[in-house]
Amino acid sequence: xxxxxTEQASMERHAPNHxxxxxxxxHATENTVWADAxxxxxxxxxxxxxxxxxxxxxxxxxxxxxxxxxxDPKMDSGIINKYASVDEAIEDGLAPVPISLDKTVDVxxxxxxxxxxxxxxxxxxxxxxxxxxxxSCAYLLRPERTLSHALLDSYCKVIRATCKAVNxxxxxARTHEEEDLFTMAYGLPLNVEGDEKCLSLLNAVEENIxxxxxxxxAPPSKRKLLEDIEPLQNNFDLEEGYCxxxxxxxxxxxxxxxVLTCMRRPQGRGLELARKHIASCISELGIILKSxxxxxxxxYGTCEDGTEDRTTASGHQAIGFxxxxxxxxxxxxxxxxxxxxxxxxxxxxxxxxxxxLDIICSYLLDPSLDVLLRFVAQFQKAQPDLVARVHLQLLLxxxxxxxxxxxILAVIIRAARLPEVIMRHDIQKNEYVVQxxxxxxxxxxxxxxxxxxxxxxxxxxxxxxxxIYVQLELAFRKEFGxxxxxxxxxxxxxxxxxxxxxxVEEQTYWIAHRFLVLGFELELYSPSEYCMxxxxxxxxxxxLAEKTHLKMTVSDGSAKQKGKKRKDSxxxxxxxxxxxxxxxxxxxxxxxxxxxxxxxAALRNELMVLQSPSPFNSEHERFIQHFELLxxxxxxxLISYPSFKESTSHARFSxxxxxxxxxxxxxxxxxxKNSFLxxxxxxxxxxxxxxxxxxxxxxxxxxxxxxALDPSLKxxxxxIHHPCFATVVxxxx
Amino acid sequence: xxxxxxxxxxxxxxxxEIEYVSYGGEHHLPLIxxxxxxxxxxxxxxxxxxxxxxxWPQLSFxxxxxxxxxxxxxxxxxxHRNSTFRxxxxxxxxxxPYRGRGIATELVTRSIQVMMESGCEEVTLEAExxxxxxxxxxxxxxxxxxxxxxxxxLNGVDAFRLKLLFPQPELHPFLPMMADRDAAQxxxxxxxxxEEFSELHRNL
Numbered sequence: 035x036x037x038x039x040t041e042q043a044s045m046e047r048h049a050p051n052h053x054x055x056x057x058x059x060x061h062a063t064e065n066t067v068w069a070d071a072x073x074x075x076x077x078x079x080x081x082x083x084x085x086x087x088x089x090x091x092x093x094x095x096x097x098x099x100x101x102x103x104x105x106d107p108k109m110d111s112g113i114i115n116k117y118a119s120v121d122e123a124i125e126d127g128l129a130p131v132p133i134s135l136d137k138t139v140d141v142x143x144x145x146x147x148x149x150x151x152x153x154x155x156x157x158x159x160x161x162x163x164x165x166x167x168x169x170s171c172a173y174l175l176r177p178e179r180t181l182s183h184a185l186l187d188s189y190c191k192v193i194r195a196t197c198k199a200v201n202x203x204x205x206x207a208r209t210h211e212e213e214d215l216f217t218m219a220y221g222l223p224l225n226v227e228g229d230e231k232c233l234s235l236l237n238a239v240e241e242n243i244x245x246x247x248x249x250x251x252a253p254p255s256k257r258k259l260l261e262d263i264e265p266l267q268n269n270f271d272l273e274e275g276y277c278x279x280x281x282x283x284x285x286x287x288x289x290x291x292x293v294l295t296c297m298r299r300p301q302g303r304g305l306e307l308a309r310k311h312i313a314s315c316i317s318e319l320g321i322i323l324k325s326x327x328x329x330x331x332x333x334y335g336t337c338e339d340g341t342e343d344r345t346t347a348s349g350h351q352a353i354g355f356x357x358x359x360x361x362x363x364x365x366x367x368x369x370x371x372x373x374x375x376x377x378x379x380x381x382x383x384x385x386x387x388x389x390x391l392d393i394i395c396s397y398l399l400d401p402s403l404d405v406l407l408r409f410v411a412q413f414q415k416a417q418p419d420l421v422a423r424v425h426l427q428l429l430l431x432x433x434x435x436x437x438x439x440x441x442i443l444a445v446i447i448r449a450a451r452l453p454e455v456i457m458r459h460d461i462q463k464n465e466y467v468v469q470x471x472x473x474x475x476x477x478x479x480x481x482x483x484x485x486x487x488x489x490x491x492x493x494x495x496x497x498x499x500x501x502i503y504v505q506l507e508l509a510f511r512k513e514f515g516x517x518x519x520x521x522x523x524x525x526x527x528x529x530x531x532x533x534x535x536x537x538v539e540e541q542t543y544w545i546a547h548r549f550l551v552l553g554f555e556l557e558l559y560s561p562s563e564y565c566m567x568x569x570x571x572x573x574x575x576x577x578l579a580e581k582t583h584l585k586m587t588v589s590d591g592s593a594k595q596k597g598k599k600r601k602d603s604x605x606x607x608x609x610x611x612x613x614x615x616x617x618x619x620x621x622x623x624x625x626x627x628x629x630x631x632x633x634x635a636a637l638r639n640e641l642m643v644l645q646s647p648s649p650f651n652s653e654h655e656r657f658i659q660h661f662e663l664l665x666x667x668x669x670x671x672l673i674s675y676p677s678f679k680e681s682t683s684h685a686r687f688s689x690x691x692x693x694x695x696x697x698x699x700x701x702x703x704x705x706x707k708n709s710f711l712x713x714x715x716x717x718x719x720x721x722x723x724x725x726x727x728x729x730x731x732x733x734x735x736x737x738x739x740x741x742a743l744d745p746s747l748k749x750x751x752x753x754i755h756h757p758c759f760a761t762v763v764x765x766x767x
Numbered sequence: 768x769x770x771x772x773x774x775x776x777x778x779x780x781x782x783x784e785i786e787y788v789s790y791g792g793e794h795h796l797p798l799i800x801x802x803x804x805x806x807x808x809x810x811x812x813x814x815x816x817x818x819x820x821x822x823w824p825q826l827s828f829x830x831x832x833x834x835x836x837x838x839x840x841x842x843x844x845x846x847h848r849n850s851t852f853r854x855x856x857x858x859x860x861x862x863x864p865y866r867g868r869g870i871a872t873e874l875v876t877r878s879i880q881v882m883m884e885s886g887c888e889e890v891t892l893e894a895e896x897x898x899x900x901x902x903x904x905x906x907x908x909x910x911x912x913x914x915x916x917x918x919x920x921l922n923g924v925d926a927f928r929l930k931l932l933f934p935q936p937e938l939h940p941f942l943p944m945m946a947d948r949d950a951a952q953x954x955x956x957x958x959x960x961x962e963e964f965s966e967l968h969r970n971l
Contacts, residue, residue, distance in 0.1 A: 093814075094818075095818055098812070098815045098818035103812050161918050161923060486915040486916060489915075557896070558911075558912040558927070563911065646909050648908060650879060650883065651934050655932040656911055656932075658932060658935075659911045659930060
């Protein structure tokens with residue numbers, strides 16, 4: 035491509051625009067004047083030879099990539115613009131009011147608009163800009179034009195109000211990278227006077243249509259009495275169908291609006307009521323889906339084929355939409371064309387969203403951090419989208435308190451299993467304890483973000499947790515030193531700090547565990563790396579179990595044993611009857627992780643599979659890359675690549691069969707299930723772990739019997755049962 | 768478009784017929800641009816291409832078959848956050864009928880080799896999570912998937928940030944330094960941090 039000709043083309047295109055903007059929009063100030071730069075540019079262009087590039091100091095990759103080539107259809111969305119402005123589009127008849135003088139057609143068109151708006155809204159929620167989705171509707175952009183049409187006007191108002199509400203909740207949550215496109219709304223009429231009345235207007239419209247529906251369903255004898263009610267449209271046979279199709283759409287909107295309002299009430303006070311509205315929304319969505327058949331069979335004019343891509347129930351293209359309407363106000367660069375979700379997919383999206391919101395609303399706002407963390411992890415398994423996740427985040431952290439109810443220090447004290455009277459102690463003024471409160475809040479917010487972002491941030495905050503641990507430990511030593519000089523030998527601060535320290539360590543390992551597990555969900559590990567990942571997971575789980583157990587032991591007052599406990603391996607502990615179920619739950623995973631790590635190691639050592647030689651580096655570098663963030667935060671202490679090699683280089687099938695870790699895991703899962711009858715999530719998890727363990731136990735036996743003899747044996751690791759603990763699949767190729 | 772290409776038959780050729788050349792000047796630029804435009808989802812302006820090939824011509828390679836350009840790789844290197852000297856693979860493309868024969872591996876291996884010799888400590892790139900071919904290729908070169916980038920591309924698809932760490936002298940005390948680092952520093956480019964770069968991809 036000839037760069038010079040491109041440049042000239044762009045200048046020619048810009049020249050007339052420049053002269054108009056001089057006169058109309060940007061005025062010269064005291065220190066500036068408008069000047070025609072065309073002759074200068076022309077001279078410069080003549081000086082440049084083909085292929086030459088002006089390279090300034092500040093022309094970096096960012097600048098290079100920000101440059102757009104005018105008239106290149108891949109970059110310049112302006113060249114496919116149909117209209118120069120919204121007004122031009124309206125003058126051209128894009129969005130007539132009323133849409134048709136034929137009342138039946140008018141109603142049909144409004145239903146199409148409503149459906150298309152739903153598809154646009156779902157597309158917006160899924161990560162596209164408001165300007166290209168919902169506000170591609172010209173009716174929304176010119177509020178004054180719809181005033182004469184009660185139905186259209188009230189519906190446009192409720193859409194704008196909903197967008198405003200959702201936009202504000204996402205902005206408030208500040209979830210970084212996801213929101214940048216989402217909340218970009220400048221130049222769009224989101225704050226229209228009168229929109230706050232949308233619900234009462236919509237109610238009036240709903241009431242009217244209900245009356246029309248009753249009128250058309252009334253037996254002929256009574257119909258006379260109702261004659262003063264003007265029907266919705268002219269075709270009596272279709273009256274009932276259209277009234278119903280409109281009613282379910284209007285009612286869905288109404289309830290959805292209420293859901294958003296209820297969920298934003300402080301301290302979760304509106305959650306119960308929100309659930310009722312969520313149930314209504316879901317049932318109206320069902321009715322909307324059922325109206326499809328009626329709408330398709332009576333659609334006016336010619337229809338698109340009943341393809342899956344259609345954005346309305348009727349299959350007819352909605353009137354009043356143009357995706358490029360806002361291309362001139364959509365910064366920072368012209369948007370590229372996007373694909374609006376289909377009507378069916380949009381309904382599916384809203385069903386999912388409502389289901390996820392319902393999970394949030396049914397949560398009992400438990401003051402225990404343990405319960406909360408399990409709830410959030412479970413919630414995230416459903417892979418909720420941004421709008422559901424920000425609702426959770428804003429519920430969890432309000433005014434620096436948990437659910438806006440419990441001071442964060444009270445939550446920590448509870449989590450560390452200290453008595454609540456501690457809240458009156460001076461310890462809460464300790465600057466590191468205050469900082470700890472901040473990093474707990476930070477962690478809660480991170481846990482509500484999408485899995486990709488969440489993992490990156492969790493990896494980073496491990497440093498903070500490590501740093502606060504070190505600080506608190508110093509404070510503890512200081513207190514303890516001072517305390518021991520006191521005659522009565524009691525030092526409350528030191529005791530409290532000790533509890534908090536144990537809990538901080540436990541929590542740090544919990545984060546590290548989640549960091550490793552999310553790597554599986556995000557598909558960050560390749561089979562040749564599974565061995566080191568399971569080994570690391572095993573090491574982290576061991577420490578997590580140790581710390582959790584220590585916390586329980588210390589708080590139960592069995593202080594005598596605590597020095598010894600630390601050194602006991604949880605494997606031995608598991609055999610003792612008094613091991614708490616929560617620890618056994620971890621123990622089961624420890625066995626699975628260890629079993630998988632050693633099986634993978636044995637496969638490499640004996641069958642020479644799953645090795646990946648590289649011309650550029652060794653496994654050592656891969657180890658550093660994967661666990662760099664954990665290693666930096668000393669999680670765990672004294673763990674490094676040589677320790678991994680040491681524990682895996684001698685793995686053999688013969689010893690794996692002798693000591694079958696999977697059998698242990700299976701046994702523990704089976705035994706401990708009874709302790710979780712009241713906890714359906716963990717019970718379900720245990721059942722899956724048991725299944726994986728049983729399967730893998732058999733696989734180990736098969737491989738050790740025939741593996742070395744049969745070169746055609748293929749062993750693969752698949753996540754068919756559990757997202758993180760692989761099922762070992764053995765096949766003959 | 769996609770379908771037409773799929774139906775296109777695989778080109779018959781011998782691996783020895785492929786000729787690899789380092790970027791040789793302006794006459795190579797249209798060849799690179801045409802290939803990338805055809806095959807990659809992201810639209811790049813001519814400034815982007817020139818930015819790479821003018822500053823790091825030694826890191827760009829082209830593959831020719833009987834005079835026709837069938838593959839290319841475009842890269843850069845520089846200080847990342849003032850701490851790591853990092854190579855970056857910006858574009859790697861092989862014409863569809865020529866895929867699956869090791870051309871991309873050869874191209875990218877040559878670039879990585881130069882990066883290593885120039886004192887890079889690591890090499891990174893981004894690839895769409897749906898691009899199985901690229902992921903397999905970099906997997907064989909033992910790039911690890913460092914992180915997943917949510918909806919990184921304009922088409923809404925997630926990306927993986929892939930990374931290859933070169934052996935560090937402190938880990939292998941007997942290895943000599945790969946190259947004189949000062950020589951490499953000449954190519955410092957004041958480039959934005961990689962995270963900023965990713966924002967850029969998303970917003971363009």
